[in-house]
Amino acid sequence: MDGLLHQIFSGIATGGIYAAVALALVMIYQSTHHVNFAQGEMAMFSTFIALTLIQAGLSYWLAFVATVAISFVLGALIQRVLLHPLANAPVLASVGVFIGLMLILNALAGWLFGTTLKTFPSPFGAGPAMGGYVSRHELGSTSVTLLVLISVWAFFRFTRLGLAMRAAAFNPASSRLVGIPVARMLALGWGLAAAIGAVAGMMVAPVVFLDPNMMAGVLLYAFAGALLGGITSPLGAVIGGFLVGIIENLAGAYVVGTELKLAVALVIIVAVLVLKPSGLFGRTVTSRV
Amino acid sequence: MTDPLLRVAGLHGGYGATKVLHGIDFAVDEGGVTTLLGANGAGKTTTLRAISGMIRTTGEIVFAGRPIARLPTEAIAAAGIAHVPDGRGTFSELTVEENLRLGAWRRRDDIRPDLERMFGYFPRLRQRLRQQAGTLSGGEQQMLAIARALLLRPKLLLLDEPSFGLAPLIVRDIFAILRTVIAQEGTSVLVVEQNASLALAIADRAYLLETGRIVLSGPAAEIGRDEAVRRSYLGY
Numbered sequence: 001m002d003g004l005l006h007q008i009f010s011g012i013a014t015g016g017i018y019a020a021v022a023l024a025l026v027m028i029y030q031s032t033h034h035v036n037f038a039q040g041e042m043a044m045f046s047t048f049i050a051l052t053l054i055q056a057g058l059s060y061w062l063a064f065v066a067t068v069a070i071s072f073v074l075g076a077l078i079q080r081v082l083l084h085p086l087a088n089a090p091v092l093a094s095v096g097v098f099i100g101l102m103l104i105l106n107a108l109a110g111w112l113f114g115t116t117l118k119t120f121p122s123p124f125g126a127g128p129a130m131g132g133y134v135s136r137h138e139l140g141s142t143s144v145t146l147l148v149l150i151s152v153w154a155f156f157r158f159t160r161l162g163l164a165m166r167a168a169a170f171n172p173a174s175s176r177l178v179g180i181p182v183a184r185m186l187a188l189g190w191g192l193a194a195a196i197g198a199v200a201g202m203m204v205a206p207v208v209f210l211d212p213n214m215m216a217g218v219l220l221y222a223f224a225g226a227l228l229g230g231i232t233s234p235l236g237a238v239i240g241g242f243l244v245g246i247i248e249n250l251a252g253a254y255v256v257g258t259e260l261k262l263a264v265a266l267v268i269i270v271a272v273l274v275l276k277p278s279g280l281f282g283r284t285v286t287s288r289v
Numbered sequence: 290m291t292d293p294l295l296r297v298a299g300l301h302g303g304y305g306a307t308k309v310l311h312g313i314d315f316a317v318d319e320g321g322v323t324t325l326l327g328a329n330g331a332g333k334t335t336t337l338r339a340i341s342g343m344i345r346t347t348g349e350i351v352f353a354g355r356p357i358a359r360l361p362t363e364a365i366a367a368a369g370i371a372h373v374p375d376g377r378g379t380f381s382e383l384t385v386e387e388n389l390r391l392g393a394w395r396r397r398d399d400i401r402p403d404l405e406r407m408f409g410y411f412p413r414l415r416q417r418l419r420q421q422a423g424t425l426s427g428g429e430q431q432m433l434a435i436a437r438a439l440l441l442r443p444k445l446l447l448l449d450e451p452s453f454g455l456a457p458l459i460v461r462d463i464f465a466i467l468r469t470v471i472a473q474e475g476t477s478v479l480v481v482e483q484n485a486s487l488a489l490a491i492a493d494r495a496y497l498l499e500t501g502r503i504v505l506s507g508p509a510a511e512i513g514r515d516e517a518v519r520r521s522y523l524g525y
Contacts, residue, residue, distance in 0.1 A: 170380055177362060
């Protein structure tokens, strides 16, 4: 029983990371109608920036805040420079940009920071917490991701800017007609997604170690989470992310073993697409032909 | 004579290589209702899109003494032109309340008195506040679109085919409400309609558009008596 509880708790901890990345994926999906394959590499790159800042002598939390800010700016820049000119291009052009961006960031990180595995510090320490069910890092990182998710939700739900960003993603033409500067909103959306990814990267790095391929697995789980919850639903993606974290951990411990854990993500993806393509909370999108 | 609120001169425009407007001249007077009539494909919707900066144009568009032809759409809205687009432009994923708040997005003041007034015109919207806007009926979405546009507190309201796709009874309701709204809000209106008799009934001034050119203009009552207009557009 203790073992089971332990697996569930650490599933929630990794699930929080997946939930954050899944949310970033859904945010970009709503404005581009495509999955940003580069989301994971953007987060990995941000984590390298954080490590560089920490090694340069900044305290952890100062480096954390600076990294989130830098990632926000870089994300917004990516939208302005790479995606904005493609506003009227076919969707395949965006997919090309996403894949290109993924490859470039991966190679650039390897070139700038090296390809060897690096340890990344945890501000919470490694000891046990809550009577040994979770590690202190798991507890800390879950709290941070939950805080991020709740703030993002509150921002979109309750602020004038959040409403405008949602409107701009759903319906750019009508948004312009009510006076919303859509281009700026989409850039802000990318900035926010990149910032959320940066937090996820910094929270997962102490567990999986930092290298240019750190986020490959995480992105796959996050994608499975987003699909499970429904790629059109931010709340669904978050819940899906947590569920995937728990399923992955339980399956790894009791069913398939750690070597085949990644296959669990693929099984979830295929199962959702076959059984309920709109996910648990997603809208079924019908289109006239 | 005072300057009109909106003056359009020598307006050309279209979609890519397809030219739709071939040098259009017309004006909208302050406080009045102006209508652009014309058959399908005459360029009515395109003219409204040109005013809102949604398509590339050449020619002159002057609004409240200020040239707006080069401005981006959001700046034109901010300048005081609210546009109810064809298809109503509903934010279908958002709630009715959020749609209304978006209409007033440019404003920083308290919008509650205006919201109350909109609920006075369109009581149905109050009942549907929490509902997802995409689930509203066509008539309700048209009401929502008009309320959303009015919440911008525009100097000029552009209406693109308010009767489109609605049952005749609903159309009658919408136009009755529209008449009240226009009288009470004092907003100047440019309405585009395929249904000429409806439009002429609420308009002060009318222009007739044929394949991207203005072919006839005058007071709405006079245009309604015109032999050719009656035969081609009013059907009697």
